[in-house]
Amino acid sequence: MDATAETVNQIIRFVDLAGVLANAILGGIAARSARLDIVGFVILAVMSGLGGGLIRDTLLQQGPPVALTDPAYLGLAITGAMIAFFVPFRGIWSLRSLILMDALAVGCWAAVGAQKTLEAGLGWLPAIVMGIITAVGGGAVRDVMLLHVPRIFGGNTLYATSALVSSVEMVVLSKLGMPTLGSAVAMASGAVLSLLARRYG
Template sequence: MELSENVQTLFFVLEYTGVGLAATIGGTIAKRMNFDIIGFAFVALISSLSGGLIRDAVLNDGPAAALTHPGYIITATAGALFAYLVDLRGKAWETFRFYADLTTIGVWAVGGTLKALANGLNWVPCVILAIITAIGGTLVRDVVLRRIPSLFTEQKMYVLPAIAASVVMLVFNHFGMLYGGMLVAAVIAPILAVALNFGGRYITALDAKRTERPLEEKLADALGLESDFDGAEEAAGEVVAALDAASDAQLVAALRVLLRNEVKERTEAKA
């Protein structure tokens, strides 16, 4: 597939944007872990370049783009230096880091899809390469740092937006609007990622609220009372009466049981 000059230019703009953002985010993680300058540079570079390197290795279409275009290394180094020299912390930075991380999903998904199209691949490999490019850097970084890859805990926030971006771009390309598809796909992915993130938090909080037992039931268990009360009002009355009649030693013992049960319930809820 022959790519126009405008498409190639947009491809490199998006790629370099993703590289710069990923290098900065990776650098801040290395700084937080008190790495030296070598470890710092290594984490920043693998965060920003691994996805593209894996993609190009899978395609086996000559040397990887990061090795043939010096702009990749220069951009990654600039992002790493920025993170190293500037004290990036606080609520404003964490907010920026969160949205920047999601922005890279669309950028990388577009890059992976375009590379696959340029090599004449059909829809399924295009989507697979979009996912590989979008998650590769984060996955390799987490493995190197011996952390559970966020792909396995927040996969809906990374994989689904990458798939959506790739499909959108493929649809636009089908109708001969590849350039517009790249722009739309790069925007849709982070929007979907944000929606999935906040939607998931809302559902989790709602489920927790629904399954949360009333305080009077927890206190009844801690005090050793029967928990099959006829309504919340009766339960509250029985618990209040039991608390008034309990000695200090009994209250301490009940508090110990209450706290132990609370910790156990919250631990099981997160599992």
């Protein structure tokens, strides 16, 4: 593995985990809106931050989900719940950084989901679908448990569209032998589309 690939892999891991933290905090904020106690914060944070990956790994059946075997995931999800519980997140700048991290995560999670599916020996179409599931699954489970219409349906489906675009990019570039470039492009376009979706969606 050359230096560029290693750098991109480190960026992927950083964005992946930052996405877990950001989504866990967003889950905690949803728990606050629903006036839950701290256990409710943790449950919603874990679902928001890890739900997509849990569904992906359960479907791929390559062993227990990475969210359970790699302690960083659960640790960050619970940290996110605690942050959301103790920090009010009323300032515009703290919300903006959350939204930015979440936007970066959409493309990153889609890329990771698509790549893992290809590595499991499955075809390009399942890879695209699993990329989307990885990116939007956690949020969908969180929304349904709170009896909200899932965000991927309600009003702002450009969110799911950006996961679709990132998954397609990842699959195409991975099949062309450029998975590293694929991850970078998927992450960048996912972020841009998600932010556009927030602004104009």
